[in-house]
Structure formats: C-alpha cells, structure tokens
Amino acid sequence: MSTEKILEVFHHIHENPELSNEEYETTDYIFEYLKGEGFNPVKFKNITGLYCDMGTFDGNHPKIGVRADIDALYQEVDGVKRANHSCGHDAHTGMVVGAMLKLKDHEALDSRGVRFIFQPAEELGTGALAVAEEGIIEDLDYLFGIHLRPIEEAAMGEASPSIEHGSAATLQFRIVGEDAHGARPHLNHNAIEIGADIVNMLSKIHINPVIPSSVKMTKFISGGKSLNIIPGIAECGIDLRAQTNEEMDNLKNRVFKILEYVEDFYGVSIKDQEFSSIVASESNEDAIQFLREGIIEALGEENLMEPITTTGGDDFHYYTVKYPGLKGAMIGLGCNLKPGLHHPDMTFDHDALENGSEIIYQSILKVK
Template sequence: MIETKINEIFNHIHQNAELSNEEVKTTDYIYDFLKSEGFEPVKFKNITGLYCDMGNWSGDYPLIGMRADIDALYQEVNGRLQANHSCGHDSHISMVIGAMLKLKDHEALKTRGVRFVFQPAEELGTGALDVLKEGVIDPLDYMFGIHLRPIEEARDGFISPSIEHGSAGSFEFRISGHDAHGARPHLNSNAIEVGSAIVNMLSKIHINPMVPTSAKMTKFMAGSKSLNIIPGSAECGIDVRAQTNSAMKELKENIHNILRVVEELYDVKIENLEESSIVASESNEDAIAVFRSAIIDTVGEEHLLEPIVTSGGDDFHNYTVQYPNLKGAMLGLGCDLTPGLHHPDMTFNHERMQTGADVLYQTILNVPAK
C-alpha cells in the first residue's frame, strides 16, 4: 500500500536527519529505495542529492520537474543540539516518492516526461543553485514543489496552488578595531556602541511601505570576562527580508551604505563580510493553474485556497528566477501544522502526506500537451 510506504519513508528520514550538504545517508536511502521499487535514480555528480526520470523524453511532449528538499535544520531539541526535520522536508520527500509510486506504469507517461529532483541544502539557500549547475533543470518546461504550511496560513486539508515567498538574506561581518582600557574610552571606538549605531541606522531605512521589508541585527558578540576592557571588535549578523526581489536589492544597497558610513564615522573596519540571499517567488500563472486544477480534482474546490503570501523564503524560486521560461510554482499543504515551522517540536497531521502525494500525482496528469 502506497500510504504505508509513505509513512515508512517519512519515519526513516525523520529519525536520520542530516544537515545541508551533508545528506549522504539520506541520498543513499532514497536511491536504494527507488532502485528497490524498479526506478532508475541518478546521483548528482558534484553535490549530495539525486534525480529520477520517468515517462517519454522524446522531445514531443511536456517535460515536468518535481522537487523535494532533503536537508534538515540544526537546533536544540530536548536540550540537545542536533539535525532536526522541523521544516517538513522529510514529508516532502515522502510525498514526492508517493506520487512516483502512484504514477508508476501509468498510461499518461507515454505523453509526458517527469524528472523527480531530490535537492540538498535548501536551508542554506544554495541547493537549487547547485542543482542548476548540474544541468538537470535545463530541458524542463515545468517545475513544481510542495511545502507544508503552518495552521495560521492553511487549515488542515486546505491547499493553496501557490506559495508566494518573500526574499530573505543575511549579512555576517566583523567590526574590527582595538581594545582599550575602561578608564580611557577616548582611545578606541567601543564595538558595542558601533553595533548600536548600526541597529539604529537599520531602523531608519525606508523602502516603499506598500512592500513588506525588515532588517535587524540577529547576532552580536563582543566583550569578555574582563569588564574593564572596552571591546574594539565584535562578530555581527543581520537578517534581511523583502517581499519582492527589487525591494531586496534596494534594502541591501542601503545596508552596504550603512556599513561604509560606520567605517568612516567610527574609524573601524568592517571585515569578513559574507552575504547570502534567497530570491522572492516569481511563480508562473500556467503552473498555478495546473496546481489549481489538480487540487480541485483531488480534494474538491471547497478545499482550494487562494495563493498564500508569506514572509518566509525558499530557494525553490531560484529555478524560475534563473530560468524565466520555466513554468514553476510551489503548492502549500494545510496539515494542522503547529506550533510552527522551524519549531523544534513541530508536528502535523501525517494523513495529509497521502493527500499531498495524490495532488502531486494529479498535477502531473493535468499538465497540458505541448
């Protein structure tokens, strides 16, 4: 029974979580499971993860991608730091494989090709870009993804044909100066005061108020046990969010300007600057329409939601941003998920994994002919 196998896969992945770019055993498990079911999976050459093709790849029919992310988060669970699937990636793997099992030997495979992609490192925001370098997305016409949604966004059994994520990013850097004696504050720039100035300047960034944005210091480490030393250096991190890619570009330009001004104003150096970012969604209306029809065909129009707009991010959207002609969208599955995504004790209704697999299966069937 497919539902039994979905739960079997979920339990194994959940109990053997691995961090981004370290998903070696996860890759092996998926590969071995698919081989045992008669599929022909292929491991990526330069990264963890794999893909598996089904159907007709003659070039006369639509080529469909279906992505599952496979990495876990690193967080404290019951007092212990560990890899933990609190974002639902274990369920995404299970649902995508469930759709594969349901699709196996189906007549529809004569008129479409399907590539199932098991992508690493989504939590770092780099996995989709690495998959693009593998070349496996190049021939595709469509790219579909799925993600569990918290109960605040979608009640149990309700499904959205699109998740419109915002752009997310980060700055990590070092305020680099020299320490001074507590009695001689004129001899250095206090890194704590410099950090406070950065926090204050971040709050003064003004982007179009019609587009949600935020920039805030989320990491600051300075000083030591010796309280009579004025620290000259600090390790800092800034989290940035914007609902659109253009707003994110403007926000990051402002932050770069702030860091340059701080260097001159306080006579410190901003060193070891590292940036990361995940693009905002640029979903395709044709792909959304396919998802919408699949949801209606599977669970009925009464369980269909409008597209969900959320401030969270997902690197899935790199596929459509980097390949503008690729018709892509991500489905949002309501599953009674509480207390929230990334909470160490996140739980959801496991019965919805079968629902998700059914919708993904129907999605492939509903893709129109070329």
C-alpha cells in the first residue's frame, strides 16, 4: 500500500510543478495529504514549504531530520518554457512521504523524534537557509537527505550513504556602456567583444589542479534588431564550481578581479551584480554509518556503494555548515536515471521510489 501512495504523491507533484518560492499549491497538497493520513503538519511562517514531527522530542532521545526538496526547474520542454521536475524533487517528496507512512505508529517513535522537512527553493540555493531562519533545525542531532543519481554514477538497485557535492555558485551582472553607430566603432567599446574577453580570461583561471573546478559564461545577451548598432550593454551570467569551499572562495575572488580589470581597462561599468552560492558537502561519519546500515537493511550489502563524489551541488549542505554540531549526510539513489539530471526529458525507473523510501525508513530505525 505504501508503494501505491508513494507513486500517488510523486505523480501529483510531477504533474503540477512549481518554481522556487512559488510552491504554494505544492505546499497545500502535501499539507492536506499528510493531514488526511493522520499527521500534524505545520506550514512555515515566512516561506513556502512545511514540516511534520513524529515521535518523542526531549533531551533524552535522538532527534532526526529528514529533508525533501519540493521546487521545480524552469526550462524549455517540447518548445514551451515552463516549470519542470527534471531534478527528481518530485521523487524525493514521494519517498519521504512514503517513509513517514512506514514509520507511522511504529514503536521506535517512543525512543526518537523525527522531523520531516519539505523545503522550498533548493534550485535557487536559498531554501535551506530560509528554512533555518524558521528555527526548526537547531534542536536536531541528525539530518538525512536523498537525491536521485544519474546512471553513470549509480545503477538501479544501488545506493550510496553519502553524496559529496562540490560548491556551486552563480554570478549575474550587466556590462553597461554606450551604444554607437556601426560605422563608428571608435566611439564605444563593443559589449560583445568585452564579453568575449571575459570568457577568454575565465579560461585562464588556474587553481589547484588536484581539486575539480570549473568557471564559464552561461548567459550572454547583447544587441537587438538593428544590426547597425554596436551594443554597449550586455546581460551576463557565470557558473562557478569547486569541490571544496576553500577553492570556491579562491575562484570567486579571481572572477571578481577580472570584472574589476574589465571596468578599468574598457571604461565601462559592471552593474547589478547578483552572486549566489551553495557550499560543498561536509558530511558526518556517524550519519553516513547510519545510512550505510539502512541501505544494507533495505537493499542488501551487495548493493551498498561507496560515497559518491560529484561536482554538482545541493543547498542541503548549508544546514551542516551553519550548524557544525548537526550530523548530516545525503543518500545517493540509483534509479537508471537518464539522459541526465536537469535534462528536460529526464526519466528514471519508478520502482526506485520504494527503494529510497525503505532506505530512509530503515536508516531512521538505526539511529540510537
């Protein structure tokens, strides 16, 4: 029965995607669904999303958090730009609800408290910090998460007790100069040429080669319908990745120095800078061990993988960085996911939903 309910939740979330910080109907759906199953969910006060407590919350028993993310990406699907669940958040929500149903009325709740967190805005990298501001993380001892993995990282039926994400960041800005007539290129600096120089300079950034990293321009909009105008303005975006928080700081500093140089050399302004980032994982060995035991219980030791290291990112890790005493780790779930995360046509084996739900459930029981 729990498998059918997991699929019910998954399909509803999948068919009704909402963007980050706009998950109003998603929040209402999860809230009403949990109430209908006899739980007592609580909506967040200042943001979308909700949480639900089960078990015993006192100073004598462990307190475990389990986090699911609920937002969708914005991308073009079949020629239409729309919200789309191509990162698996619909699956994560279904699996966490499934774990709640398995745990309901379990005697283990007499000796532990479990807080199930349905977090908004993971795709913006801001949701975890916003949830932390709601004041529901401080009293937790452990925090577990789960994420579908692409087929090249994990096969169907396998699972890892931790995903070691790197740090990821984005920087948006505008090059602001003056337009000029196409016949008078000496009267301005071409924003397109400036952008090309920035791309070239980004490629010359070198940090410790032992640590995976990358930095690249991912957005550039300049010019208009009149092709005899040399544009002086451009909208730009840069994506930064580093496997450690220290090297991300290094990468970030180098990028800002490039922009400062461009301003000075070309006499233009770099305006409206918006920098956002998520930290690299700082997983806890105790949490990893409980997840390891949960995977063995659910799938068998032969399907237990080593921790997965990936250059992708997840704002889940803000929780453990912000609260150093919080012991956290994220399950990596094999599910035959292809052609890849964030691909508009991403698919995976839905039988994996029961696997993930069972792992979460068994891992909670392992915590003493």
